[in-house]
Amino acid sequence: MSHSLFVSRLTLTDFRNHAALDLQLDARPVCLFGPNGAGKTNILEALTMLAPGRGLRSASLTDVARAGDDEMRAQPWAVSARVMSDGVETVLGAGAERTPEGGVKRVTRRDGQPAAASDLAAAARMTWLTPAMDRLWSGPAGDRRRFFDRLTLARASEHGHAAAAYERAMRERQRLLSERVFDDAWLGGLEREMSAHGAAIAAARVETLGRLQEAIDARPDGAFPKAVLALEGLLEQRFELGAKSADVEEDFATLLHDVRGRDAGAGRALDGPHRSDLKARHAAKNMDADQCSTGEQKALLVGVTLAQARALANDPGAGASLILIDEAAAHLDSVRRAALFDELLANPGQAWLTGTDENLFEAFGARAQRFEVRDGQVRTA
Numbered sequence: 001m002s003h004s005l006f007v008s009r010l011t012l013t014d015f016r017n018h019a020a021l022d023l024q025l026d027a028r029p030v031c032l033f034g035p036n037g038a039g040k041t042n043i044l045e046a047l048t049m050l051a052p053g054r055g056l057r058s059a060s061l062t063d064v065a066r067a068g069d070d071e072m073r074a075q076p077w078a079v080s081a082r083v084m085s086d087g088v089e090t091v092l093g094a095g096a097e098r099t100p101e102g103g104v105k106r107v108t109r110r111d112g113q114p115a116a117a118s119d120l121a122a123a124a125r126m127t128w129l130t131p132a133m134d135r136l137w138s139g140p141a142g143d144r145r146r147f148f149d150r151l152t153l154a155r156a157s158e159h160g161h162a163a164a165a166y167e168r169a170m171r172e173r174q175r176l177l178s179e180r181v182f183d184d185a186w187l188g189g190l191e192r193e194m195s196a197h198g199a200a201i202a203a204a205r206v207e208t209l210g211r212l213q214e215a216i217d218a219r220p221d222g223a224f225p226k227a228v229l230a231l232e233g234l235l236e237q238r239f240e241l242g243a244k245s246a247d248v249e250e251d252f253a254t255l256l257h258d259v260r261g262r263d264a265g266a267g268r269a270l271d272g273p274h275r276s277d278l279k280a281r282h283a284a285k286n287m288d289a290d291q292c293s294t295g296e297q298k299a300l301l302v303g304v305t306l307a308q309a310r311a312l313a314n315d316p317g318a319g320a321s322l323i324l325i326d327e328a329a330a331h332l333d334s335v336r337r338a339a340l341f342d343e344l345l346a347n348p349g350q351a352w353l354t355g356t357d358e359n360l361f362e363a364f365g366a367r368a369q370r371f372e373v374r375d376g377q378v379r380t381a
């Protein structure tokens with residue numbers, strides 16, 4: 001479990017509009033400012049390529065490669081971060097490399113050796129907030145589910161394997177159902193896989209929610225309103241009521257067996273953890289998050305993100321985590337912004353922030369490092 005975490009060097013090679021970026025950093029918050037289109041968000045995105053998944057823009061391997069003058073996209077790119085965790089240095093790398101066939105493939109490295117994505121995730125935990133997430137509480141359930149699964153993944157790396165295995169079994173079952181292959185043994189096997197992985201997914205989510213809510217409740221109401229979180233989902237609800245994993249699994253397998261005809265007709269599985277939703281309520285106002293003002297929704301989300309970092313820091317299985325906030329000032333008044341900075345300074349993981357104007361970061365004083373980004377070039381401010 002790491003008690004402190006920061007990126008001491010970040011290098012980008014042909015990543016979006018950054019041909020060659022080399023940032024030397026200390027542990028203080030990193031503030032990136034500059035005009036629209038300068039490449040600020042691209043830098044945060046590059047960092048998130050070290051986390052499981054496809055980064056903060058859900059981009060493809062080829063989208064992020066720097067668009068060349070003549071060549072089209074199948075180009076290599078690389079992100080490398082030297083991470084200091086409790087004074088111990090680790091170099092994490094992600095990128096795309098050319099294959100002999102002329103395409104590109106994803107590569108992830110730790111200290112120069114090929115490493116699994118979960119290895120990288122454990123070495124550099126991170127959470128991020130982007131303007132696109134301002135509508136999280138009122139947008140589609142899938143976005144909230146993915147958001148919450150990222151939070152879960154930050155403390156339980158096996159969550160990713162369970163989710164992938166569940167999806168695979170679900171797709172295969174749906175294929176059989178749509179082809180009207182009602183082979184009981186085959187379907188039953190896939191349904192048992194779905195129920196085993198599904199129960200693991202739901203159990204990990206419920207555990208994450210418990211830790212997160214605890215971290216939220218441990219603080220008095222401040223600049224960021226407390227959220228009351230709840231998971232809506234068949235299996236999650238069973239776990240919340242104290243059901244045993246074996247029972248949840250068995251009942252889910254039975255249910256899947258019973259609804260084969262319905263799912264065949266619907267063209268997809270209508271029940272399961274792939275349909276779960278995360279609900280939030282503004283505790284003080286006793287109002288559902290999706291009914292709150294834009295600023296209130298943002299403040300709730302910032303509160304959840306900060307609580308997540310505290311929950312990770314207190315979790316013996318996890319540790320300090322980086323917090324990335326794209327357009328830190330959007331929808332936050334100056335009081336909340338100052339409160340956010342104080343919280344970020346108290347977090348044992350480094351903060352990364354962007355904004356168009358250097359003045360936004362004034363409240364940090366000398367407690368942060370600033371860089372001006374212009375046209376894919378970065379200079380110390």
Ligand SMILES: Nc1ncnc2c1ncn2[C@@H]1O[C@H](COP(=O)(O)OP(=O)(O)OP(=O)(O)O)[C@@H](O)[C@H]1O
Pocket residue numbers: 015016017018034035036037038039040041042043063064065066067356373
């Ligand atoms: N694959 C790519 N190759 C080269 N340039 C790219 C690529 N993808 C995006 N860009 C360019 O990167 C530039 C900077 O994008 P970025 O989103 O980082 O800007 P920003 O500094 O965050 O701006 P804003 O203040 O508007 O959010 C854009 O002009 C975009 O066209």
Ligand SMILES: [Mg+2]
Pocket residue numbers: 040041042326354
């Ligand atoms: Mg941006």
